[in-house]
Amino acid sequence: MTNHMYLPVIVLLIAGAGFAIGPLALAWVWAKKFSPQKSGPTKNAIYECGLESNGDAWIKFKPGYYIYAIIFLIFDVEAVFLLPFAVAFGGFTMAQSISMLVFLILLVEGLVWACQKNVLSWS
Amino acid sequence: MDEQLKNELRRQGVVATTLQELYNWGRKSSIWPLNFGLACCAIEMIATTMARYDLARFGAEVFRPSPRQADLMIVAGTVTKKMAPQVVRLYNQMAEPKYVISMGACAISGGPFKQGYNVLKGIDRYIPVDVYIPGCPPRPEALLDAFLMLQRKIDEQQLTGPDRPRHLQAELPSEFTVPECSEHDLTPTRNDAIWQVPLVNISNAGKNESGRD
Numbered sequence: 001m002t003n004h005m006y007l008p009v010i011v012l013l014i015a016g017a018g019f020a021i022g023p024l025a026l027a028w029v030w031a032k033k034f035s036p037q038k039s040g041p042t043k044n045a046i047y048e049c050g051l052e053s054n055g056d057a058w059i060k061f062k063p064g065y066y067i068y069a070i071i072f073l074i075f076d077v078e079a080v081f082l083l084p085f086a087v088a089f090g091g092f093t094m095a096q097s098i099s100m101l102v103f104l105i106l107l108v109e110g111l112v113w114a115c116q117k118n119v120l121s122w123s
Numbered sequence: 124m125d126e127q128l129k130n131e132l133r134r135q136g137v138v139a140t141t142l143q144e145l146y147n148w149g150r151k152s153s154i155w156p157l158n159f160g161l162a163c164c165a166i167e168m169i170a171t172t173m174a175r176y177d178l179a180r181f182g183a184e185v186f187r188p189s190p191r192q193a194d195l196m197i198v199a200g201t202v203t204k205k206m207a208p209q210v211v212r213l214y215n216q217m218a219e220p221k222y223v224i225s226m227g228a229c230a231i232s233g234g235p236f237k238q239g240y241n242v243l244k245g246i247d248r249y250i251p252v253d254v255y256i257p258g259c260p261p262r263p264e265a266l267l268d269a270f271l272m273l274q275r276k277i278d279e280q281q282l283t284g285p286d287r288p289r290h291l292q293a294e295l296p297s298e299f300t301v302p303e304c305s306e307h308d309l310t311p312t313r314n315d316a317i318w319q320v321p322l323v324n325i326s327n328a329g330k331n332e333s334g335r336d
């Protein structure tokens with residue numbers, strides 16, 4: 001039988017599932033047998049350092065900073081590429097140089113776009 | 124199984140135990156306190172958890188910042204009337220089984236501020252306290268002693284039968300009334316189910332244990 005190859009995997013799978021389900025089942029049996037559930041309005045309420053929670057959790061946040069963060073990230077990655085690019089510049093073929101320049105131009109274009117959209121000035 | 128046989132077996136390298144012992148051993152060896160302090164006593168509580176006194180030796184080093192994961196509430200410090208509702212609410216939000224250590228004169232009775240208009244005269248008016256530690260502030264050794272006392276208390280608890288602790292009895296409450304700040308005092312001023320005014324009726328003195336009616 002070729003199936004025998006996978007037998008250890010199946011055994012491990014069942015043992016793994018047992019480790020996950022076993023404690024949960026034990027806890028369930030324990031709760032049924034000895035320790036009754038005791039829930040109540042305060043216990044089920046949202047935890048907020050002892051204070052009653054105030055207002056709605058679904059509020060709007062001004063995402064002002066995230067565009068900065070994204071632009072920073074992009075140029076961070078660009079710097080990582082620029083360094084090896086500068087080192088290996090002498091040995092490049094035409095096609096490699098052009099593809100690198102296209103990469104740079106795309107990013108610079110993005111910066112110009114960001115500038116025009118006024119996202120670089122904090123308001 | 125009687126103790127003698129158990130000891131004999133243990134000497135031979137066989138550990139015999141009961142479900143109850145195992146359960147109590149597990150509970151008493153992993154009491155996680157709730158991470159909060161109220162006043163000067165909290166400094167001593169913090170010192171107890173640090174390397175010099177090392178509460179971690181008893182399995183209680185994990186101070187949980189959420190009541191959902193905590194087993195023990197150490198009321199360490201002055202409970203002002205403004206703070207009392209929050210303390211009771213946090214206690215209510217803790218999962219069973221839960222224990223309370225009332226640390227210091229303030230948490231027991233109001234301590235040096237007993238005459239103060241804004242200080243609660245003992246947290247036991249609202250939540251059931253397991254161990255009281257007198258002192259102002261109690262030294263870390265006193266907190267360790269209280270902790271060991273709580274462990275002994277847990278060790279003696281029954282798993283079945285009418286004497287089993289509150290968290291095993293379905294009909295006993297797990298939540299207690301949260302007081303509210305009103306014009307002059309908290310309402311209600313106490314939870315009558317767990318705390319009564321210690322009034323002594325002189326004519327009953329000596330007849331029954333508490334001297335009450």
Ligand code: SF4
Nearest residue numbers: 163227228229259260
């Ligand atoms: S009992 Fe003493 S040390 Fe503790 S909180 Fe009260 S005043 Fe501070």
